[in-house]
Amino acid sequence: MLEIKNLHVKVGGKEILQGIDLTVNAGEVHAIMGPNGSGKSTLSYLLSGREGYEVTKGSVTYKGQDLLPLSVDQRAAAGVFLAFQYPIEIPGVTTMTFLKTALNSVRKARGEEELDAPRFLKLVREKAKPLNVADDMLKRALNVGFSGGEKKRAEILQMSLLEPTLAILDETDSGLDIDALKVVADGVNALRSPERAMIVITHYQRLLDYIVPDVVHVLSKGKIVRTGGKELAGELERTGYAEFAA
Amino acid sequence: MTDAAKTFVETYERERGSLPASGLVWLSARRDAAMKEFAASGLPHRRLEDWRYTDLARALEKASVVSAPLHKGDVALPDATAINVFGAVDRHVVVFVNGVMQTKISDLPSGVTVVSLSDALSADWAKTLVETRVSDAQAANVTALNLALMRGGLALHLAKGVKLDKPLHLIHLAGDDGASHRRNLVRLDDGAEAVIYESYVSAGATNYFDDVVTNVSLGAEARLTHIKVQDEAAGAVHLATLTAALAAKSYFSSFTMTLGSALSRNQTFVRFDGEGAQAHVNGATALRGRQHGDQFCIVDHAVPSCTSATLYRTVLDDASTGVFQGKVIVRPYAQKTDGRQMSNALLLSRDAAMNAKPELEIYADDVQCAHGSTIGELNREALFYLRSRGIDEQSARQLLISAFLDEAFETVPDDAAREGLRALAADWFRLALKEDA
Ligand SMILES: Nc1ncnc2c1ncn2[C@@H]1O[C@H](COP(=O)(O)OP(=O)(O)O)[C@@H](O)[C@H]1O
Ligand SMILES: [Mg+2]
Numbered sequence: 267m268l269e270i271k272n273l274h275v276k277v278g279g280k281e282i283l284q285g286i287d288l289t290v291n292a293g294e295v296h297a298i299m300g301p302n303g304s305g306k307s308t309l310s311y312l313l314s315g316r317e318g319y320e321v322t323k324g325s326v327t328y329k330g331q332d333l334l335p336l337s338v339d340q341r342a343a344a345g346v347f348l349a350f351q352y353p354i355e356i357p358g359v360t361t362m363t364f365l366k367t368a369l370n371s372v373r374k375a376r377g378e379e380e381l382d383a384p385r386f387l388k389l390v391r392e393k394a395k396p397l398n399v400a401d402d403m404l405k406r407a408l409n410v411g412f413s414g415g416e417k418k419r420a421e422i423l424q425m426s427l428l429e430p431t432l433a434i435l436d437e438t439d440s441g442l443d444i445d446a447l448k449v450v451a452d453g454v455n456a457l458r459s460p461e462r463a464m465i466v467i468t469h470y471q472r473l474l475d476y477i478v479p480d481v482v483h484v485l486s487k488g489k490i491v492r493t494g495g496k497e498l499a500g501e502l503e504r505t506g507y508a509e510f511a512a
Numbered sequence: 513m514t515d516a517a518k519t520f521v522e523t524y525e526r527e528r529g530s531l532p533a534s535g536l537v538w539l540s541a542r543r544d545a546a547m548k549e550f551a552a553s554g555l556p557h558r559r560l561e562d563w564r565y566t567d568l569a570r571a572l573e574k575a576s577v578v579s580a581p582l583h584k585g586d587v588a589l590p591d592a593t594a595i596n597v598f599g600a601v602d603r604h605v606v607v608f609v610n611g612v613m614q615t616k617i618s619d620l621p622s623g624v625t626v627v628s629l630s631d632a633l634s635a636d637w638a639k640t641l642v643e644t645r646v647s648d649a650q651a652a653n654v655t656a657l658n659l660a661l662m663r664g665g666l667a668l669h670l671a672k673g674v675k676l677d678k679p680l681h682l683i684h685l686a687g688d689d690g691a692s693h694r695r696n697l698v699r700l701d702d703g704a705e706a707v708i709y710e711s712y713v714s715a716g717a718t719n720y721f722d723d724v725v726t727n728v729s730l731g732a733e734a735r736l737t738h739i740k741v742q743d744e745a746a747g748a749v750h751l752a753t754l755t756a757a758l759a760a761k762s763y764f765s766s767f768t769m770t771l772g773s774a775l776s777r778n779q780t781f782v783r784f785d786g787e788g789a790q791a792h793v794n795g796a797t798a799l800r801g802r803q804h805g806d807q808f809c810i811v812d813h814a815v816p817s818c819t820s821a822t823l824y825r826t827v828l829d830d831a832s833t834g835v836f837q838g839k840v841i842v843r844p845y846a847q848k849t850d851g852r853q854m855s856n857a858l859l860l861s862r863d864a865a866m867n868a869k870p871e872l873e874i875y876a877d878d879v880q881c882a883h884g885s886t887i888g889e890l891n892r893e894a895l896f897y898l899r900s901r902g903i904d905e906q907s908a909r910q911l912l913i914s915a916f917l918d919e920a921f922e923t924v925p926d927d928a929a930r931e932g933l934r935a936l937a938a939d940w941f942r943l944a945l946k947e948d949a
Contacts, residue, residue: 314900342902354897358915372902424901
């Protein structure tokens with residue numbers, strides 16, 4: 267599904283990713299752990315196509331095609347989804363309007379029929395319920411005045427509506443209490459499927475107790491320095507990141 | 513004196529005897545004095561503080577300023593969004609061509625006084641309104657020009673407690689090139705209520721000067737809601753002056769949507785004459801090309817316990833220019849004043865420019881006042897976020913621009929009209945997309 271080879275990325279003139287190799291197959295969940303500043307968010311932004319990230323070396327292949335020439339929205343239509351570490355507040359655009367515009371844009375790009383208002387409403391309520399996202403929240407401006415937990419649940423709601431094939435979750439656990447974490451993890455687990463791959467970025471093992479990964483990587487100073495099974499997460503929890511300090 | 517100013521002086525000499533109600537001695541005397549005042553000061557120039565950012569004299573050098581002909585023939589209403597925006601509302605429609613009321617195609621409400629300016633001028637209430645000076649600001653010389661040459665317009669008078677059954681939609685069509693100076697008079701006696709919509713569009717004219725002065729006077733507890741859409745031709749100059757004098761506990765709400773004309777200036781002067789009154793002066797502007805749009809607003813809290821709020825939202829594309837000059841004056845005696853004003857501008861292009869000058873002049877101590885202005889660009893983070901959800905760049909921009917203007921539309925106290933304004937903004941945006949493509 268995703269093949270990253272010797273990827274070097276510069277941000278603001280500084281090389282942040284310094285030769286990443288990563289292969290993620292359909293059906294797999296990969297965790298990327300690492301100290302603050304190691305480049306985890308940089309990798310997720312690069313994959314989603316944010317401007318300002320210069321690839322100086324290496325390649326990113328997604329579903330057999332070069333991902334890098336695609337625009338941000340083309341990537342989304344092709345099934346790449348990033349759950350933001352810090353979701354952006356957008357005053358004046360209600361969550362509902364945003365969700366409908368996003369879903370229909372993606373459906374259109376994928377050659378699917380756009381949903382009319384009643385069908386969309388039914389679908390969004392169905393997806394929102396298990397995430398404890400109430401109608402009231404959908405009527406508010408996107409992320410404006412949302413608590414940390416509400417923001418993260420809104421991200422997972424977007425993900426479940428857009429049905430990506432490659433989902434990247436950037437520290438979706440940060441700022442969540444244990445109950446909120448469970449709701450979010452359940453939402454993510456419900457989307458696990460043989461056709462879908464996930465990259466779960468986290469600082470802590472805690473999330474990985476609920477979203478059990480197939481592979482765990484440790485990112486340090488812009489490089490993947492260790493790769494192992496899910497037990498690696500537990501080991502890191504005990505030893506800390508001292509040996510990988512940024 | 514500029515050529516345009518000279519033309520106005522000559523026009524007055526030529527037309528003095530044929531202007532409406534020229535038989536009224538008081539009016540002829542006022543017109544003569546006004547023209548003298550105008551001739552002495554000329555058109556406003558940029559050395560005047562109130563006109564620092566808007567060069568009216570220069571714009572009028574290019575505009576056709578001889579009087580537009582009095583339009584007598586039949587006209588068909590153009591199929592313009594700026595008119596249709598109020599289409600969903602059951603309303604009275606009054607059509608003006610070059611400022612002159614077209615009674616044949618208008619639907620005037622009955623039981624109230626809605627007449628053309630010339631028919632109104634002999635009435636005492638109209639005389640009082642024409643003679644009211646709401647502000648000493650440097651707007652005076654353009655209102656003097658209007659007073660001297662005013663020819664068409666509407667006069668609405670509601671007696672005590674009368675509520676207009678439906679909104680009154682004034683459709684101002686520019687049928688021919690040239691200048692038309694018109695005056696609208698609106699007097700609501702105590703407790704009267706009205707909703708007035710206005711649309712300014714061209715019906716064939718391309719090069720013209722619309723000079724409109726509207727004088728509003730509200731009695732105690734009277735309520736007036738005014739919503740105006742200006743989408744004049746690309747070569748037009750639109751100058752609109754609105755004065756409002758508010759008696760105790762009256763309510764005045766004015767919203768101006770500006771889309772058209774080469775240069776436009778809306779200058780609004782509100783004066784509180786009685787306690788407990790409220791004024792909302794808001795607007796939304798969207799410009800492109802080399803358009804210039806100026807919103808000038810002075811709210812004078814001359815008595816205690818009144819509330820005023822002003823919000824303008826401006827979107828500027830290409831090499832367009834926006835201006836906001838606003839002032840809240842709180843006189844020494846006007847305690848418990850609540851006065852707010854805010855201008856927010858969104859620049860869509862590097863060549864667009866916004867000039868904003870909000871001012872407070874406060875001479876009382878127990879007041880709540882706030883003012884401010886912001887000038888910004890579309891938030892790149894927000895654009896990225898929307899696009900990362902599959903929304904293409906143009907749609908993402910449209911969502912953010914609509915959201916920006918929507919805060920201004922939220923101030924419109926009329927649901928149907930608010931929806932119409934939203935649709936109008938969406939239309940503006942679609943045109944921008946077409947031009948970019
Ligand atoms: N826009 C930027 N300009 C310059 N440096 C940046 C920028 N964004 C991130 N960095 C730097 O890149 C490094 C990696 O950041 P990031 O990817 O956010 O780390 P992580 O998500 O692992 O905490 C940090 O040293 C950070 O300061
Ligand atoms: Mg990060």
